[in-house]
Structures are given as structure tokens and as C-alpha cells.
Amino acid sequence: MSRDEVDRALEHLRDEKQRIGTALLELEGHQGYQLLEGAAVEGETRRVQATVQSRMSAMWALFDLYTRALGAAEELRTRHSRPGQADLARLTWLLSGPSVELPAEEVPLERRTLLSVPTGERLTLEAAVKRMTPLYEEVARAVAALDTVWSALLSRLAEVEAERRAALSLRDALGAADPELDRLAADLAAAGATVRSDPMAMARDGRADTARLDALHAALGGARRRLEDAERLRAGFDERLRALGGLLDEVRAAEAAAAAHRDEVLAKIASPVLPDLPALSGGLDRRLAALGRGGDWSGLAARVADLERAARAALEEARRTAEVIRGLLDRREELRGRLEGYRVKAARLGLAEDAALAEMYEHARRLLWSSPCDLRKATVTLSDYQQAITTRTKGAER
Structure with a gap:
């Protein structure tokens, strides 16, 4: 150079x-x-x-x-x-x-001589x-x-640990044992130890595999919400019971209405096909009386929530049954209205003096205004009456 x-x-x-x-x-x-x-x-x-x-x-x-x-x-x-x-x-x-x-590297033993130097x-x-x-x-x-892996895992771990702390705080405030939460906390401790000591063991294809932490986060979130329900129940227990009692009153009233409709139908409709009457209010009342107070608020909250769901389902069933039974009476009223409508139509078409039509009308009327009413016969007779009016109208047009 x-x-x-x-x-x-x-x-x-x-x-x-x-x-x-x-x-x-x-x-x-x-x-x-x-x-x-x-x-x-x-x-x-x-x-x-x-x-x-x-x-x-x-x-x-x-x-x-x-x-x-x-x-x-x-x-x-x-x-x-x-x-x-x-x-x-x-x-x-x-x-x-x-x-x-x-x-310098040492020469391997098998290649050395007496005077060899590194x-x-x-x-x-x-x-x-x-x-x-x-x-x-x-x-x-x-x-x-x-x-990339460690940061993602540590970030997710922090979120899960925050969920655990929130759940443990609620448990301590309630002052009751919670084996399920203890198990989840132990599982999280084991997962956290792995994240901190061997994050690459939780990597897949060069990316953090947070599936285990995600599952724990979901489970701890569920536990936290369950404990929040328990805390809300403890804070408003008397009001919650009053609301539940009111709901059971509605169930009893709906069951009573279904029974009343059934009695009316049996008196006014011949050979009706009726659903069984709902009778769940008695069992729900016994469950309400057995709830007790205090102790395991988490378990009590679960029982209260289950009883509320059962009461709402019972109320819906009682109302639906009452509607089905009442539908037979509504059907009779519908047929009565249609009969009168066909009579007015016949008169408008100049068929008021038709003796056969008048006889068919009277027959249908006797069926619909008698007790008990045979809805099947009344329906057939009404259909025949309507068809007769249509036939005579077409004949007159020809």
C-alpha cells in the first residue's frame, strides 16, 4: 500500500x-x-x-x-x-x-508429538x-x-395475576373458603414460574403461546364474577329475597289463572284437549324457605341465582299454558264472529230468504252458543255454511 x-x-x-x-x-x-x-x-x-x-x-x-x-x-x-x-x-x-x-488452541492428544506446541x-x-x-x-x-415471547407472556401474566388479586380480595372480604379459587391460584403460580424461568417452553413457532394463561384468565374472571355476585347478594340480601318472593307470587298467580281458564274451558267447550296444569310454585316456595342467610355467600348466591332462573322459567311455562287453554275460548269467539260475518254477506247477496241457508246458520249458531260447545262440529258446520253461500253466489252469476 x-x-x-x-x-x-x-x-x-x-x-x-x-x-x-x-x-x-x-x-x-x-x-x-x-x-x-x-x-x-x-x-x-x-x-x-x-x-x-x-x-x-x-x-x-x-x-x-x-x-x-x-x-x-x-x-x-x-x-x-x-x-x-x-x-x-x-x-x-x-x-x-x-x-x-x-x-491458541490445544492440539488434540492424538495429534501431538513430544515437541508439539499449541x-x-x-x-x-x-x-x-x-x-x-x-x-x-x-x-x-x-x-x-x-x-417477543417473554414480553408477551409477562404482559399476559400481569393481566391474569391482576384478575387473581381481584378475586382473592373479594374472597377475603366475604371471609369464606373457596377451594376452586385456591386451585386456580396454584395453577397460576405454576404457570408464572414457567413464564419467569423458561418462557421459551411456552413458545410456538417463535411466538408466545398464551393458551394456558388465557384459560386461567377466563377461569379466574368467572370466579371473580361469581364472588362479585356473592358480594352483591350480601349487600342487598333482603331486597333480593323480596324481589324473589314477588316473582314467586307471579308464578302462583299465573298458575291460578291457568287453572281458572281450564275450569272455564271444561264448562264451555266439549271434550277439550288440554295441557297439564303447571304446579311448580310449591316446590319453589320450599326452596326459598330453605335458602337461609349468611355463611357461604358464594354458594348462597349461586342457589339464589338458580332459584331466580327456575322461577322465571316456571312463570313463563304457567303463562304459556294459560294462553294455550284460553286459546280454545278465543277460538270459539273467532268462530262466532265469522258466522255473523257470513250471515251479513248472505243478506248482502240477496240470500236472506234462502231457507236452507237459514237452517244451516241456525244449526251453527246453536252449536257455538251452547255449553259445552263442540268446536269440531261447529267448525265443520261453519265451513259448510260458508261453502253454501259461495256455491249459491256462483250459481246466480251464471
């Missing part, structure tokens, strides 16, 4: 050294690296940690040797403002020759950078993957 070539090479290599040093420091400052540095990890994460530490040590060792060789060239160039041929030859060797000497490998500055590059890329990938 000429003096100008040496100076250009030194300038380039100084910039390269600066960029390499900055990159290594930034890598060590990365959140993923900081999470891993000095952490007590195990399993797959321990393997990643060992790989990262090994590769980083190798890079820093190479960078130190690179810096020494470059420093020797800088020192020589500084001492000789007008270097001679010998100095230029030395500078050329330092800058482009195998000036980076790696630590030998080290020599690299050029360019070759040293090429050797550091894949090490850097491997560490960067490992650190980024670990950071």
Missing part, C-alpha cells in the same frame, strides 16, 4: 470499528438481552442464554483482537509521518494481512469482521425472539 492507501484504509477501518462497537453495545442494551442477562432460567431458555452468552463472548474477543491490530497500525502510522518502505510494508500487513491472532489461527481484519457477522446475526435473532 502507498501512504495515501494506508491513510484511506485507516479512516475506513476506524469508522468500521466505531460502528461494530456501537452495534455490540446496542445489542447488549436490548430489552431482550437485559431480560436474559443474569436471569435464573432453565430448560430451553437456559440453552438460548448459554448460546447468546457464548456468541457474545466470542464477538467481544474478536472485536478486542481486531481493535488491537488496528491500534497497532494507528500507532505505527502516528510515529512515522513519512513512513518508509519498511513501515508501509508493516502497515500493509497490519491492515490487510493476517494480523489478528486468535488465542498454535493459533490468524485472520485479516476483514476476515475477523466476516466471522463476527454471523455471530451477531444469530444473537440478534435469538434476543429478538426471546424478547
Whole structure:
């Protein structure tokens, strides 16, 4: 190299050294690296940690040797403002020759001789950078993957632990044992230990697998809501019972209405096909009386909620049954209205004096206004009456 070539090479290599040093420091400052540095990890994460530490040590060792060789060239160039041929030859060797000497490795026993000595490998500055590059890329990938997985898991874990604390706080306020919550808390502690000690064991395809934490979050959320129900029940127990008592009153009233409709139908409709009368209010009353007060508020809240659901279902069934029974009377009223409508139609068409039609009308009327009313016969008779009116109208048009 000429003096100008040496100076250009030194300038380039100084910039390269600066960029390499900055990159290594930034890598060590990365959140993923900081999470891993000095952490007590195990399993797959321990393997990643060992790989990262090994590769980083190798890079820093190479960078130190690179810096020494470059420093020797800088020192020589500084001492000789007008270097001679010998100095230029030395500078050329330092800058482009195998000036980076790696630590000597022991010769394997089977290849040793009595006078063998350890030998080290020599690299050029360019070759040293090429050797550091894949090490850097491997560490960067490992650190980024670990950071992605660990950050996602720690974030999700924090949310689940907040759900657990809320549920435990409610349980303590209620002052009652909750084996299910204790089991979930133990499961979360085990999952949390795995997240903190071996997050890569909970990774799938380079991404955090939060399925276990998600399931615990859902279960703890359910436990928290159950305990909130218990707390609300304790705070408003008397009002809740009064509302439940009122709901049962509605059930009894609806059952009574269904029975009254049944009695009316049996008196007014011949041979009706009726559904069985609902009779659930008595059992619901006994369940209400057996609820008690205090103690296991969580269990009591579940029983109250179950009784409320049962009462609402019973009320719906009683009302539906009453509607079905009452429908037979409504059907009779509908047929009466249609009969009168057909009579008016016949009169409008000039058939008021038709004796056969008049007889059919009277027959249908007797059926519909008698008690008990035979709805089937009345329906058939009414249909015949309507058909007769239609037939006579068509005959008159011809």
C-alpha cells in the first residue's frame, strides 16, 4: 500500500470499528438481552442464554483482537509521518494481512508429538469482521425472539395475576373458603414460574403461546364474577329475597289463572284437549324457605341465582299454558264472529230468504252458543255454511 492507501484504509477501518462497537453495545442494551442477562432460567431458555452468552463472548474477543491490530497500525502510522518502505510494508500487513491472532488452541492428544506446541489461527481484519457477522446475526435473532415471547407472556401474566388479586380480595372480604379459587391460584403460580424461568417452553413457532394463561384468565374472571355476585347478594340480601318472593307470587298467580281458564274451558267447550296444569310454585316456595342467610355467600348466591332462573322459567311455562287453554275460548269467539260475518254477506247477496241457508246458520249458531260447545262440529258446520253461500253466489252469476 502507498501512504495515501494506508491513510484511506485507516479512516475506513476506524469508522468500521466505531460502528461494530456501537452495534455490540446496542445489542447488549436490548430489552431482550437485559431480560436474559443474569436471569435464573432453565430448560430451553437456559440453552438460548448459554448460546447468546457464548456468541457474545466470542464477538467481544474478536472485536478486542481486531481493535488491537488496528491500534497497532494507528500507532505505527502516528510515529512515522513519512513512513518508509519498511513501515508501509508493516502497515500493509497490519491492515490487510493476517494480523489478528486468535488465542491458541490445544492440539488434540492424538495429534501431538513430544515437541508439539499449541498454535493459533490468524485472520485479516476483514476476515475477523466476516466471522463476527454471523455471530451477531444469530444473537440478534435469538434476543429478538426471546424478547417477543417473554414480553408477551409477562404482559399476559400481569393481566391474569391482576384478575387473581381481584378475586382473592373479594374472597377475603366475604371471609369464606373457596377451594376452586385456591386451585386456580396454584395453577397460576405454576404457570408464572414457567413464564419467569423458561418462557421459551411456552413458545410456538417463535411466538408466545398464551393458551394456558388465557384459560386461567377466563377461569379466574368467572370466579371473580361469581364472588362479585356473592358480594352483591350480601349487600342487598333482603331486597333480593323480596324481589324473589314477588316473582314467586307471579308464578302462583299465573298458575291460578291457568287453572281458572281450564275450569272455564271444561264448562264451555266439549271434550277439550288440554295441557297439564303447571304446579311448580310449591316446590319453589320450599326452596326459598330453605335458602337461609349468611355463611357461604358464594354458594348462597349461586342457589339464589338458580332459584331466580327456575322461577322465571316456571312463570313463563304457567303463562304459556294459560294462553294455550284460553286459546280454545278465543277460538270459539273467532268462530262466532265469522258466522255473523257470513250471515251479513248472505243478506248482502240477496240470500236472506234462502231457507236452507237459514237452517244451516241456525244449526251453527246453536252449536257455538251452547255449553259445552263442540268446536269440531261447529267448525265443520261453519265451513259448510260458508261453502253454501259461495256455491249459491256462483250459481246466480251464471
